Amino acid sequence: MNARLFGFGLLISGMALLPGASAQEAGNESPRLVQVSDSVFRTVHRPGAANSHVIVTDEGLVVVDGTCRGDGNPAWLKQELDRLYEVPVKYVILSHDHEDHICGLQVFDDTAVTVSHARNREHIVREGRNTSVPDVVFQDEMEIHLGGKKIVLYYFGPTHSNNLIQVHFPEEGVLIAPDIARAERSLALPDFRDSDIDGLINTLGILAKLDDVDIVVPGHWGPTTQESFLEYRDYVVALRDRVLEEMKAGATIEQILERVTLDDFSDYGNFDIWYRANVVSMWDKMYRYREPNLDDAGDYQTAYPIGFAVGFTGMGSNQ
Numbered sequence: 175m176n177a178r179l180f181g182f183g184l185l186i187s188g189m190a191l192l193p194g195a196s197a198q199e200a201g202n203e204s205p206r207l208v209q210v211s212d213s214v215f216r217t218v219h220r221p222g223a224a225n226s227h228v229i230v231t232d233e234g235l236v237v238v239d240g241t242c243r244g245d246g247n248p249a250w251l252k253q254e255l256d257r258l259y260e261v262p263v264k265y266v267i268l269s270h271d272h273e274d275h276i277c278g279l280q281v282f283d284d285t286a287v288t289v290s291h292a293r294n295r296e297h298i299v300r301e302g303r304n305t306s307v308p309d310v311v312f313q314d315e316m317e318i319h320l321g322g323k324k325i326v327l328y329y330f331g332p333t334h335s336n337n338l339i340q341v342h343f344p345e346e347g348v349l350i351a352p353d354i355a356r357a358e359r360s361l362a363l364p365d366f367r368d369s370d371i372d373g374l375i376n377t378l379g380i381l382a383k384l385d386d387v388d389i390v391v392p393g394h395w396g397p398t399t400q401e402s403f404l405e406y407r408d409y410v411v412a413l414r415d416r417v418l419e420e421m422k423a424g425a426t427i428e429q430i431l432e433r434v435t436l437d438d439f440s441d442y443g444n445f446d447i448w449y450r451a452n453v454v455s456m457w458d459k460m461y462r463y464r465e466p467n468l469d470d471a472g473d474y475q476t477a478y479p480i481g482f483a484v485g486f487t488g489m490g491s492n493q
């Protein structure tokens with residue numbers, strides 16, 4: 175990534191704290207499992223850390239995601255599950271390849287089969303991720319049956335990443351949907367570098383209508399509802415449309431940052447610290463796929479801060 179673009183403040187993870195959080199809220203808590211439904215639990219430890227989840231059955235446990243950013247990491251989780259349950263972890267499910275959601279999960283390799291989307295495995299192998307390399311992959315949908323319970327894994331195409339899946343436990347109305355729902359305390363994510371914007375918007379509509387969902391567990395913070403998908407979709411659509419409108423009018427990224435203020439979404443958690451990276455990365459997405467409009471001033475064509483024009487430059491063929 176070039177230095178100028180990085181200077182706009184793209185962030186790496188969804189873990190920043192809300193400004194104004196109390197000292198107690200801001201402090202780490204002793205790691206523990208908190209119940210989400212009869213059979214589903216999530217880890218709570220460092221505020222804002224990625225959620226790790228456990229689905230309990232009589233024949234074994236299913237772990238969904240894990241993080242190394244806090245004391246409630248997979249090594250702690252393994253000890254805790256050994257202490258609490260007679261049955262081993264039979265499956266580990268990886269929601270997507272982002273490091274803070276899958277780190278350290280290889281500790282379960284002795285008893286578990288690891289499952290992910292096929293593209294996730296490609297990332298894990300190619301990028302040497304610190305996690306369990308998936309044994310089983312799928313393309314669109316997969317069911318896991320364990321202890322008389324059914325877990326359904328969905329892939330609706332590229333969204334927040336090109337390999338993000340959702341984990342549905344219909345019997346108890348729980349949908350584990352990392353990094354794609356508006357969480358109680360934050361926007362879904364700090365930026366769109368790895369996102370497919372149209373796929374994200376379409377999938378948010380699908381998730382909002384999925385049957386047998388009473389509880390949505392986002393990637394960070396506590397449970398929410400399907401309404402959070404629509405709230406987040408409203409935000410992404412508004413951001414895309416307002417940034418594009420300015421781009422069509424020939425605005426530079428500096429001008430867009432001044433004009434696209436998104437005040438109507440300022441009550442979204444982490445808005446103050448993430449809106450700038452959201453605007454810049456949305457602008458970058460639009461810039462990459464969209465052939466620039468011709469104009470005499472050439473501002474649009476030369477505005478991309480990489481030192482040369484993108485698209486037609488007015489010098490000969492535009493092929």
Ligand SMILES: [Zn+2]
Nearest residue numbers: 270272334353
């Ligand atoms: Zn992510």
